[in-house]
Amino acid sequence: MDTPQNTALMRALAEVPGPLPTSGVVHISLPHTERFTVVGNHLAQNAALSTTAVGFAVRIQSLPQGTEVGIKALAARFPEGEKLIAAALRELEAHGYLHRTRVRLPNGRMVTRTVFCNHPEALLRPRPADASKRGPALVAAPVSTQAPAPVTAPVSAQAPALVAAPVAPHVPAPASVPAHVPAPAPVTPHAPLPAPEALETPAPPPVTDRPVPAGPLPPAPPAPRLVPPPTAPKAPPRPLPQPRELTPGLQQTAVALLSDLRRHAPELVLSEADIERLAPATATWLERDAHPDTIRQALTTDLPQPVKYPAKFVRHRLTVLLPPPLPGTEELAPARPRTVVIPLQTCEGCERAFRSRTPSLCRDCRTACEQPAA
Structure with a gap:
């Protein structure tokens, strides 16, 4: 059997004007009468945008106003995932x-x-500057000053809809017409009606209240920028933590711990260069009395799927999750109230201690000395 052909497509292809190209795409452009969206070539052929971005721009542009276009709403409507959207x-x-902005509703909800x-x-x-103040020009139809001539011929279907033929009053015919009275001749116009083009006069220019300057118009001031600026650049990554003193023991333990990560998480396979670069940060954890099991658990728990860049992921967790140094015993001891001790003195009279x-x-002795004086 022959390969099935779309006869409608082949018939439309035969009606394409001009010679067909020998290679490349052939366009069959049919006018849309309903359910269509106008898309500019600045979007459809934008080399700086990915095909996914262009596709979602067309999809968002085709949706009616007020439709939810958030990430989750688009993921529920289309087959692409949330990350791609x-x-x-x-x-x-x-x-x-x-352009996406956060606004607060009258009820306080963001x-x-x-x-x-x-x-x-x-x-x-x-x-x-006056483009927004002036509305669309209103062109009035030219009004003819001549009296309309009676029309006996039927009005053509191509005549303007606003032109109506004069309606003649209905006169009832007599019951009988004498034989000697001649029949009335049909009334015909003395001259044919002028063509519609002859009745049209050029529309006068729109009247404005501003005088027309004689010289060239001054350049208009630049319009304010309405397009939002590009997204702000990301902040530089935080530097890797460095130990106060990288001893050979800390270096060896840190290298062994990083090399052993792939046994506990197969996604975290690090190269020798990555281990050498991340060893000082791991030594900082060990210097702050962090147990190797604690470091391993912090690096391998709740991994994203998939881990695209293991070295960057380990660097991020070693930097962000770095614990503070352990406080000393003096800092952990509770503050005690200060006790004032009054020293012992010897009485000068009776040699008693007080x-x-x-x-x-x-x-x-003070009481005995005060009694005689009283």
Whole structure:
């Protein structure tokens, strides 16, 4: 049997004007009458955007206003995953097609407002200052001053819809017409109607209240930038922690611990260069009295799937999860209230010991000395 052919496609291909190219794509462009979206070549042929980003831009542009276009909403509507959708939305946001801001509703709830612009480059073009104030020009139809002539012929279907034939009053015919009375001749116009083109007069220019300057117009001021700037660059990564003193013992233990990671997590396979670069950070953990099992558990627990860059992942966890140094015994001891000890003094009268801040007499001797004076 022959290969099945689409007869409708072949018939449309035969109607393509001009010679067909010998290679490459052949376009059969049919006009859309419903359910279509206009997409500019600045988006469809943008070499800086990935095909996924261009596809999601077309999909978002085709959705009605008010449709949820978040990552989870698009993942539920289309077969792509959330990571691929998030990367595509970041590309569109960097090139000005998408703008996402956090706004607060009157009830206090924070939501993300998404704005999609189908042609961000057009917003950067300077526009005249009075372009937004003036509305569309209203062109009035020319009014003829001549009286309309009676029309006896039927109106053609191609005549304008606003032109109506004059309606003649209905006169009832007499019951009988005498034989000597001649029949009335049909009424015909004296001159044929002019063509519709002859009745049209050029529309006057729009009247404005501003005087027309004689010289050239001054250049319009540049319009403010409405396209959001690209996403801010990421902050530089934090430096690797360094020990106070990298002793041979700490270096050996750190290298052995990093080399043994692939036994506990097959995804964390590190090269010799990576181990040599990450050994000082691991030695910092050991210097701060972290047990090797604790370090191993911090590096191998809850791994992402898949681990694309094991060395970067281990570097991130060694830097972010670094524990603080252990406090000393003095810092852990609770603060005790200070006790004031009053020294012992010897009474100058009776040689009795008593507590006093300064040398003096005891209480009994002071009382005996005060009684005779009273």
